[in-house]
Amino acid sequence: MLNIVLFGPPGAGKGTQSAKLVERYSLAHLSTGDVFRYNIKNNTELGQLAKSYMDAGNLVPDSVTISMLEAEVNKNPDAKGFIFDGFPRTTAQAGALDEFLSSKNTGISLMLALEVPEEELVKRLLLRGAESDRADDKDESIVRNRIKVYNEQTAVVADFYSKQNKFKAIEGVGEIEAIFGQLCAEIEATQA
Numbered sequence: 001m002l003n004i005v006l007f008g009p010p011g012a013g014k015g016t017q018s019a020k021l022v023e024r025y026s027l028a029h030l031s032t033g034d035v036f037r038y039n040i041k042n043n044t045e046l047g048q049l050a051k052s053y054m055d056a057g058n059l060v061p062d063s064v065t066i067s068m069l070e071a072e073v074n075k076n077p078d079a080k081g082f083i084f085d086g087f088p089r090t091t092a093q094a095g096a097l098d099e100f101l102s103s104k105n106t107g108i109s110l111m112l113a114l115e116v117p118e119e120e121l122v123k124r125l126l127l128r129g130a131e132s133d134r135a136d137d138k139d140e141s142i143v144r145n146r147i148k149v150y151n152e153q154t155a156v157v158a159d160f161y162s163k164q165n166k167f168k169a170i171e172g173v174g175e176i177e178a179i180f181g182q183l184c185a186e187i188e189a190t191q192a
């Protein structure tokens with residue numbers, strides 16, 4: 001299986017690049033943010049629980065997020081592999097993902113991290129907020145809080161995969177196609 005963690009701060013381009021990677025490598029795309037938004041839209045119990053955290057730009061608690069992620073993986077038993085987009089966001093989530101995947105005799109092949117300077121992230125997110133109905137992209141203080149949460153709680157997840165020699169950083173500023181080309185080159189290098 002080819003299981004990729006697509007990593008990076010909010011606004012780094014994970015969603016855009018995931019869509020392209022999914023098509024190129026026939027993988028299942030699993031975005032925890034998308035699953036939470038779907039549940040909020042449909043007013044499920046999970047959606048009600050996640051909403052207050054998401055509205056403030058904070059992380060949904062690990063226990064909730066980890067069980068949700070495992071359930072989503074189990075819904076795709078025939079997948080050739082997964083792109084994890086927006087997960088793991090804490091070291092506890094990364095540890096749980098390793099354990100869960102190894103119970104299925106598989107594991108993470110590679111973490112690809114998109115690197116983008118903070119002011120560029122703020123600019124991109126506020127632009128997305130103006131063009132979409134994502135409430136957490138509309139307010140600059142919430143956008144900045146999400147970046148702060150990323151720096152304080154999520155950035156360390158890179159070390160987790162770095163220790164396993166699975167971490168690759170990619171410059172996330174430039175043409176979408178050029179960035180995609182670099183991501184593909186890293187994936188193909190691990191498969192060689």
Ligand code: AMP
Pocket residue numbers: 010032033034036053054055057058059060061065085086087088089090093136146
């Ligand atoms: P995203 O679409 O990835 O930017 O996620 C939007 C929001 O969903 C985040 O700001 C969090 O509130 C929540 N969320 C998404 N993924 C996770 C995760 N792995 N752990 C905790 N909260 C998450």
